[in-house]
Amino acid sequence: MKKRASLAIGVDVGATGLKAAVVDASGKIVLHARCATGGDEGATEVLDRIALLVGMLSERTGAARVGVGSCGLVDPRSGIVVASTKTMRGWAGTRLRDEVAARTGFPVAVENDGDAAARGESTFGAGRGAPSMVMLTLGTGVGGAFVMDGRVLTGASNMAGKFGHVRVGTEGRPCACGAVDCLEAYASAWALRRAAGCEADEVFKRARRGDRAMRAHVDAMADALGEAFAVIAHTVNPSRIVIGGGIAASWSRMAVRAKRVFRARAMKVAYAATRIVVAELGADAGMIGASLIAPPLHQTRR
Ligand SMILES: [Zn+2]
Known part of the structure; x- marks a missing residue:
């Protein structure tokens, strides 16, 4: 499918649930998908699941840029998870932005899930x-x-x-x-x-x-x-x-x-x-907010 620059994928990585949505420029959710986070199975498993959801949503809509809001403490500048709860095994230290970009081939930006939710409410809620x-x-x-x-x-x-x-x-x-x-x-x-x-x-x-x-x-x-x-x-x-x-x-x-x-x-x-x-925006705030930080299509950060 042809890439559609106006659409972005927002991912919400919770300690138990992983949610992703394709969001349009007006903040409306076009398509969404979810699964268990799998945090107890380690960071690689969580990253694979994120890539799976993103790939599926992209195939159906043409969205090809990604913003991720994650639980734990996330540094948006380095793209690294700085700290995390024990329930997310090995999540702290994960190079979240670069790993998701490598798995999907899309430009990716990351931030803390609470910051993403606030961004969503501030812009559209x-x-x-x-x-x-x-x-x-x-x-x-x-x-x-x-x-x-x-x-x-x-x-x-x-x-x-x-x-x-x-x-x-x-x-x-x-x-x-x-x-x-x-x-x-x-x-x-x-x-x-x-x-x-x-x-x-x-x-x-x-x-x-x-x-x-x-x-x-x-x-x-x-x-x-x-x-x-x-x-x-x-x-x-x-x-x-x-x-x-x-x-x-x-x-x-x-x-x-x-x-x-x-x-x-x-x-x-x-x-x-x-x-x-x-x-x-309820439980959608994190996904909608994360979609707002997705880098534009021409900019691929690695
Ligand atoms: Zn305290």
Whole structure:
């Protein structure tokens, strides 16, 4: 099939699921495919699966350029996965950009999956039209990204916007990063499971039915988010904070309390300028965002 320059393939490498989509210039998904990531089988297996999905999508649509958003810490400049969770065996150190380019023959760019999701929301989702935006992804952990004028700020070591690890609590709750009282220790699915002993969905369901202990966990999460909003408003002063991830579906259960804490903790000019909204692209944000970094067809980086 003839190559079509207007189309790009966005790949979302999650710790469990691998998703890829052909995205057109307006952010619409034309065709998509998915499979298990296979992270426990090693980096070569994951790279082979990425190449398989990309090849299949390209054959059917003519898309021939690729953007990849991956879990772990990814350096977009070197194209290398800098760090990763243990569940992705051997993923840290993988030359992600060059390996995918070698397997597919297409130009490839890579970034962190949270940054890709934020880019997607900023361009085509809940951050549309906002000059500056912070995205908080409330999933297993708490991902964060700061987007300014369409650019995702990465910082000196790709930690810019990683608000999941700002200190917001006083209970001494351990965080996955080794520190205590990070936002992630209060406002992630992992933290809820650890504190409440059941899955996030169940915590919200029981809290809604009037279970006081569960309500307290939801309140602690709302308080932590309110504190984090104040930190965010006073560091980067975004016009919008976008709440994404699996827990975003329960945002309405926390919004009033979180905003009350935010208002109490932030200066009025900072609070008043920040709109808090729920993400619009759902699980597609990462693929759509990754498609946006795909290099143009004439440029092949090796
Ligand atoms: Zn932490």
